[in-house]
Amino acid sequence: MNGTEARAILELLEGNARLAAEEVGRMLGLDGSEVGAKIRELEERRIIIKYQTLVNWERFGDEKVSALIEVRVAPQRDVGFDAVAERIYRYPEVTGVRLMSGAYDLAVFVEGSSLKEVSLFVATKLSTLEDVLSTTTHFVLRSYKHEGVILDDGEADRRLVVAP
Amino acid sequence: MKNDGWRDYLNPVVRDMPPSGIRRFFDLASEMAGVISLGVGEPDFVTPWHVREACIWALEKGYTMYTSNQGLPELRNEIARNLAGRSGLQYDTQKEILVTVGSSEALDLALRAVVVPGDEVVIPEPCYVSYGPVSQFSGGVPVYVPTSVADNFQVTAARVEKALSPRSKVLVLCYPNNPTGAVMEKKNLWELAELAQARDLIVVSDEIYDNLVYGAPHTPLAAIPGMRDRTILINGLSKAYAMTGWRLGYAAGNPAFIEAMTKIHQYTMLCAPITAQMAAIEALKSGGAAVARMVGQYDRRRRLVVRSFNDMGLYCFEPKGAFYAFPDVSATGLTSEEFAERLLLEEKVAVVPGGAFGPSGQGFVRCAYAASMEDLSEALKRIARFVRRVSSGRPGREPLAAGR
Numbered sequence: 045m046n047g048t049e050a051r052a053i054l055e056l057l058e059g060n061a062r063l064a065a066e067e068v069g070r071m072l073g074l075d076g077s078e079v080g081a082k083i084r085e086l087e088e089r090r091i092i093i094k095y096q097t098l099v100n101w102e103r104f105g106d107e108k109v110s111a112l113i114e115v116r117v118a119p120q121r122d123v124g125f126d127a128v129a130e131r132i133y134r135y136p137e138v139t140g141v142r143l144m145s146g147a148y149d150l151a152v153f154v155e156g157s158s159l160k161e162v163s164l165f166v167a168t169k170l171s172t173l174e175d176v177l178s179t180t181t182h183f184v185l186r187s188y189k190h191e192g193v194i195l196d197d198g199e200a201d202r203r204l205v206v207a208p
Numbered sequence: 209m210k211n212d213g214w215r216d217y218l219n220p221v222v223r224d225m226p227p228s229g230i231r232r233f234f235d236l237a238s239e240m241a242g243v244i245s246l247g248v249g250e251p252d253f254v255t256p257w258h259v260r261e262a263c264i265w266a267l268e269k270g271y272t273m274y275t276s277n278q279g280l281p282e283l284r285n286e287i288a289r290n291l292a293g294r295s296g297l298q299y300d301t302q303k304e305i306l307v308t309v310g311s312s313e314a315l316d317l318a319l320r321a322v323v324v325p326g327d328e329v330v331i332p333e334p335c336y337v338s339y340g341p342v343s344q345f346s347g348g349v350p351v352y353v354p355t356s357v358a359d360n361f362q363v364t365a366a367r368v369e370k371a372l373s374p375r376s377k378v379l380v381l382c383y384p385n386n387p388t389g390a391v392m393e394k395k396n397l398w399e400l401a402e403l404a405q406a407r408d409l410i411v412v413s414d415e416i417y418d419n420l421v422y423g424a425p426h427t428p429l430a431a432i433p434g435m436r437d438r439t440i441l442i443n444g445l446s447k448a449y450a451m452t453g454w455r456l457g458y459a460a461g462n463p464a465f466i467e468a469m470t471k472i473h474q475y476t477m478l479c480a481p482i483t484a485q486m487a488a489i490e491a492l493k494s495g496g497a498a499v500a501r502m503v504g505q506y507d508r509r510r511r512l513v514v515r516s517f518n519d520m521g522l523y524c525f526e527p528k529g530a531f532y533a534f535p536d537v538s539a540t541g542l543t544s545e546e547f548a549e550r551l552l553l554e555e556k557v558a559v560v561p562g563g564a565f566g567p568s569g570q571g572f573v574r575c576a577y578a579a580s581m582e583d584l585s586e587a588l589k590r591i592a593r594f595v596r597r598v599s600s601g602r603p604g605r606e607p608l609a610a611g612r
């Protein structure tokens with residue numbers, strides 16, 4: 045199997061994790077078992093990391109609070125930002141950590157069940173870390189698009205049933 | 209006077225023209241709820257956002273007036289650039305390109321510009337439903353040339369030649385083809401070009417699916433030596449750019465043809481809508497990536513559909529273009545009309561009976577795979593169930609075996 049075919053498998057699964065290897069094979073003109081083997085290999089190499097479901101919790105009725113926290117840190121000798129990033133991403137409240145260029149260093153995404161809970165986490169856990177110089181918290185008011193997916197209802201199929 | 213009496217006033221050519229076979233099926237399907245439709249000859253994608261945005265911008269800026277009859281100069285430039293970039297075809301933007309209301313209008317203009325009552329218009333079938341009727345509206349006589357699955361629905365010079373008479377004037381070609389998805393093999397295309405030159409035929413070449421190919425790149429007929437000036441190239445943005453409702457197409461050809469077509473267009477249409485023209489400029493300028501993305505998706509669906517039909521025991525030749533698969537359903541013992549009708553009523557999947565596209569389409573159905581992967585998978589499951597049921601109910605017959 046060549047790189048283009050492997051990329052096509054990844055693209056298909058990235059769009060819909062529930063596709064069976066057999067179906068992927070049909071779409072790409074490949075043998076289902078060959079595709080299955082490739083998928084296992086991609087999983088082992090952690091190129092495929094995890095199969096997740098994108099949930100709109102707000103629509104389900106849950107009131108989750110999330111925030112983007114700009115963190116400025118003092119990089120350490122040898123390990124740079126990695127050590128402090130690890131200290132931060134170990135917390136289960138933290139859903140994402142990215143090293144950024146620009147005015148701050150780490151973009152930290154935190155989720156909690158209330159404003160108070162998230163604020164408290166920032167005040168007591170994040171800003172007290174030794175190498176953290178400052179934090180600025182921005183609460184998310186509404187999520188429109190996530191990981192390339194528009195969370196709205198999208199555009200209905202308005203085509204006629206039969207057309208030339 | 210009874211209402212029907214008014215029919216006596218009608219032009220008999222119009223009065224006696226049967227409505228499109230597709231239309232009849234549409235009436236049946238549109239009354240049902242929960243139908244998954246593979247009967248739609250248009251992309252399931254919405255027009256790429258950057259193109260829609262260009263139109264919104266144009267409206268905000270007040271682009272709401274007529275354009276020149278031939279279309280906005282910038283659009284004609286983009287069309288010329290596009291044709292040159294993809295196939296090396298050179299057309300003069302002043303004299304050799306006309307922007308029309310869909311390729312449908314371009315087709316009508318082309319045939320009206322050259323057909324004189326009594327002229328024969330040679331049309332390979334199965335084919336898109338309008339070639340014959342449009343020829344007849346200008347007094348032409350359609351002469352259909354059958355193609356067959358045994359030749360992968362190739363139009364061959366030998367078959368066309370058999371249909372020629374001293375009154376033959378126009379050959380209508382459509383590749384990639386609706387409804388079969390066939391593209392023309394090089395050899396056959398060159399032989400057709402030679403025949404057209406030897407027998408002095410004008411070719412109206414409907415290449416609206418030219419971007420949607422899944423193997424060798426498309427060769428426009430006009431790119432074959434000796435063919436440029438006897439070919440009226442018909443194209444449009446409907447299919448490749450997912451812009452069916454915008455109604456934007458174009459014709460390219462020698463100045464005599466384009467001038468004549470422009471004359472008719474000027475008196476009957478004035479110009480294509482400016483909003484669509486503004487959007488088309490954006491599409492042709494920077495829509496390449498979006499087209500490539502859609503083509504990639506169609507290709508996956510195409511493979512899925514073709515493989516699935518063959519696994520059901522319904523032979524489906526590999527379509528190399530457009531977004532149609534054309535499986536042979538005769539192994540079920542049903543005609544294509546029966547197959548389509550029962551499939552719709554029993555499983556709520558709409559396909560179009562092949563006979564709607566000409567007698568050689570009998571025994572086949574057209575399945576457009578311009579549908580979401582989810583719908584397509586579900587539709588294929590339902591079709592497989594239907595085929596199993598139908599074939600196991602056939603007395604004295606083994607259930608269909610896979611493959612053929």
Ligand SMILES: Cc1ncc(COP(=O)(O)O)c(C=O)c1O
Pocket residue numbers: 208249309310311312313336382385386414416443444445446452455456457
């Ligand atoms: C082969 C062919 N030609 C022309 C057309 C008409 O397209 P347009 O939207 O450009 O009028 C279609 C539409 O289904 C088609 O399939």
